[in-house]
Amino acid sequence: MIALILVVICALLYPGTIDKTKAILSGRRGPKIYQFIFDDWRLFKKGNVYSDKSSFVFQISATINFACLVTALFLIPFPGTPSLFSFDGDFVFMLYLLGLGRFISVAAALDVSSGFEGMGANREVLYASLLEPAAFLLMGTLCIFTGYTNFNDIFVKLYENEPLASVVIIMSIIILFLFVLVENSRIPTDDPNTHLELTMVHEVMVLDHSGFDLGLIKLTSALKFAVFGSLICNFAIPGKTIIPGEGMFILDIALKVVLFMLFQFIIAVAIGFVESFKPRNKMARNPQYILSISAIAAVLFCVIIIIKNNVI
Amino acid sequence: MQYDIIIFQVAITISLLIFFVPMKFKYFSFFIPVIMLMGVTSVWAINVIGMHQEKTIELTFNLFGQIPSFWSTVPKITIDQISALFILMINLISLGSVIYAYGYLKSYFNSKSALGISMHLFSFFLLYISLVLLTMLRDGFMFLFAWELMSLSSFVLIAFNGEKPEVMKIAINYLIQMHIGFFFLLAAFLIANKETGIWGFDALPYYFKTHNNVPLFLLFFVGFGVKAGLIPFHSWAPKADPVAPPHISSLMSGVLVKMGIFGILRVSMQVQANFSEIASIILPVSLISILFGISMSIYQNDIRKLLAYSSIENVGVICLGISLSFFGKAYNVPSLCVLGMMGAVFHVISHSLYKSMLFLLTGNIERVTGTRNLNELGGLAKKMPFTAAFFLLGSLSLCALPPFNGFVSEFLMYKGVFKAIATGDFFISVISIIVVVIMAISGGLSIYAMTKAFGLAFLGSNRKAYPNEITEPPKGMLLPAFLNSTFMLLLGLAPMLIFPEIYRTISTFHFIPQNEVFYASQVEIFQKFGFLSLILVSIILVMFIIRYVQQKRVEIKHGPTWGCGYSAGDATHQYTSTSYGSPLKRLVSPMLSETNTYHSQEEEEIFPSVRNFKTTVKDRIEDFTVLKPVQFLLKFVPKLGLAQTGRIQHYLMYPLGFLILIAILTSFKFI
DSSP states (O other), rough: HHHHHHHHHHHHHHHHHHHHHHHHHHOOOOOOTTHHHHHHHHHSSOEEEEEETHHHHHHHHHHHHHHHHHHHHHHHOTTTBOOOOOTTTTHHHHHHHHHHHHHHHHHHHHHTHHHHHHHHHHHHHHHHHHHHHHHHHHHHHHHHHSOSHHHHHHHHHHTTTTTHHHHHHHHHHHHHHHHHHHHHHHOOOTTTTTTOOGGGGSSSGTTTTOHHHHHHHHHHHHHHHHHHHHHHHHHHHHOOOOTTTTTTTHHHHHHHHHHHHHHHHHHHHHHOOOOOOOOSGGGHHHHHHHHHHHHHHHHHHHHHHHHHHOOO | OOOOHHHHHHHHHHHHEEEEESSHHHHHHHHHHHHHHHHHHHHHHHHHHHHSSOOOOOEETTTTTTTTSSSOOOOOOOHHHHHHHHHHHHHHHHHHHHHHHHHHHHTTTTTSHHHHHHHHHHHHHHHHHHHHHHBBBBBBHHHHHHHHHHHHHHHHHHGTTTTTTHHEEEHHHHHHHHHHHHHHHHHHHHHHHHHHHHHHHHHHHHHHHHHHHHHHHHHHHHHHHHHHOOSSSHHHHHHHHSSOOOOHHHHHIIIHHHHHHHHHHHHHOOOSOHHHHHHHHHHHHHHHHHHHHHHHHOOSSSSSHHHHHHHHHHHHHHHHHHHHHHHHHTTTOOHHHHHHHHHHHHHHHHHHHHHHHHHHHHHHHHHHHHHOOOGGOOTEEEEEEEHHHHHHHHHHHHTTTTSSSSHHHHHHHHHHHHHHHHHHHHHHHHHHHHHHHHHHHHHHHHHHHHHHHHHHSSSSSSEEEEEEEEEOOOGGGGGHHHHHHHHHHHHHHOGGGTHHHHHHHHHTTTTTOHHHHHHHHEEEEEEHHHHHHHHHHHHHHHHHHHHHHHHSSSOOOEOOOOTTTTTTTTTSSOOOOOHHHHHHHHHTTTEEEEEEOOOOHHHHHHHHHOEEEEEEEEEHHHHIIIIIOOOOOHHHHHHHGGGGGOOOOHHHHHHHHHHHHHHHHHHHHHH
């Protein structure tokens, strides 16, 4: 429950933090970090413009995509406390929820019969199918390392044993960070700020959305950041189980909340840094780049399985 | 005599009337017996499912009543848990096709001959009977008889539009491939019979106990695999599915293909040893089926061909479940053993629900537009909202997305595989991670394929002018989709409805470990799973209400699509089927060969004429398994024509020569 509230708060601050970082790094002052909330609120109050070509799919798309991310929130544990719904294989559920969101947003992009959006749509689905193995390989690594198959147990177990855990934790954070950049269509695979539609992937798909739907889409994207950010936080913060009623209970929770927010902040700043200093990939190089994330995850898996089984 | 047997016989008698009644009543004299049989078989199946204390329940009937026993054994039908499950599935899917058939055939009542319609309906009836019988027959001879009946009747059904030569060619291709599979089955039954003296599936436990399990299993696997459309025996499916009438291709993809799976399940439940070897044979076949099926489907322009290739993928997923279960048995990972098999059985049901529905809906598209080519479709969602909505539901379920049934079955497998990884055993973990990666890629690619099918057919604007006005089909042609999608949602939101039944079914397989604690934990997980799906749906609904209220209060405008400053945009600017698939092309180029045929421009050509550009994607595996061998045969077979002289004297000489040969061989004790 704590995670749910925290993730929502972080989500609202994510876009602002990234923009602020980028602004400072490029020598501007930039908007305030909570500017996003006002922008989005303004969109929610606005009317919509629908394309003549569009059908009902265009209108339901943003809503369903948003609902998927909200449902995914229920699966995010807070370090030390299980998520609201914790069951074996919950990460599969989460990744497929993102899939549902992707399907419906791609459908909406195809619905306005624009050449640009079709282009974005097929790139989006291609990149997603190349990216998906990375997440599953990472989860496989964690399963073999901890012996559990749900988020909560995995995170608890990670901090209970072995010196090797630190390697797994650091590598997982790196992989997840790269994963977030692609999944959220940021540099280096995609650029949310580009004004050239031919080089855009995700952003081009929402060209025709307006008003309420656009607000939801922006919120969804922010939530996606926060969801993956909080997964990274779960790796980074020791997840010793908290037992209510013990002496240090409140202090423990408070410490974790602070750490949680701090890590989310660091991730947002890191994304800002990457966006400021890294150039965008050539479009044709993107599949290779995305597959390399899976390759890193595969290497991690091999290392862990070899060490676990004493093969060498 | 029991009543149900009498109903069975009456139904078969009524069905013969199809040939004699006038055109108006033909459909009803087909509909009534089918419904009667559905009723009877469903009651049998539900009875078996209801009596779930025992492991196997056998209801034995004498199908042909008091026929004097010139057969050495009177054919008996036996219903156990797995047959019961399949019977219910067959009845549900067939009901949809049967209802749809009326709407489809109605437009042919004037153009087709009475005999053509009667043949079609009667073969449909035979197909239904053979499907149901196949699940219940244990005797090898009777099983092969029903198998043959299924192949022949489906051949007649595919050739409904057989006056077109290409349709007839495809139908014959289908018939030949089915018979190649048939010979493998015949050989398998013969081998089992030779060693044990029993004809049929009952021989298998004895055979498998005393012999090496691999060769006989392989024979069965090939025989059933041809029907199931596994790679490399798949080439009939993408050809036959598009040309058959939609209700038939829905039945073929939804049920006929599953009879191959049923056969594989029937044999694999008897396997006694060599689990690891058998699993290592099935696993690569299913993984290749998954990857190849889904990548090929992205390149298809014909929407039904696209769905047919995706069926190949799904059959691969089912076989993957079976092979995982075997691995679980061989390497002693009970959770993988149980969950893999459960996933396989669940996926049989899931796939038949959504795939049959999608095929029926493509029939609705073809009905109004006259084409199945995605390059010529588009913009149907505005005129056919219901067809579009059902197609969307089906596509979501096909991509295994929550909250639909397709996700439940893939989730079961994922869970089993991750459990296996968590055990930490080296070999099983490596296998499992490969499976996970391929399932993840194929999950992404199936979103690719289905956004293409749904997006290009229903969304955007039409790429070519349609010949007719676009309208929804009559209600009867949407009813099956409604039926199927209800079940799809129900199974997705409340998998617990069918979960215990599937568990009971697979626990009749002797190698599946029985563990009540494990089962209870799975039940708990699936309650949470179902609840989370419900939450997803309720959040969607709440958001819709909020959106509805918000939209009431603000100004809604309509305008042209944002053209990025280019105002002359029209439908031809949209992505086409070919261009939508092209980014993947470089990545999977070894698997497919694409040929572009065009006429290049000459240097001295001043006024260029109209040119055509044609892209064809060839199925490389089909090249190797069908086309190349056939070309090879064609080199030699015509030489045999020498013997066909057309003179009766020569033909009489051949038996004489044969007799002499036999005489010589026997006298020298060669045979």
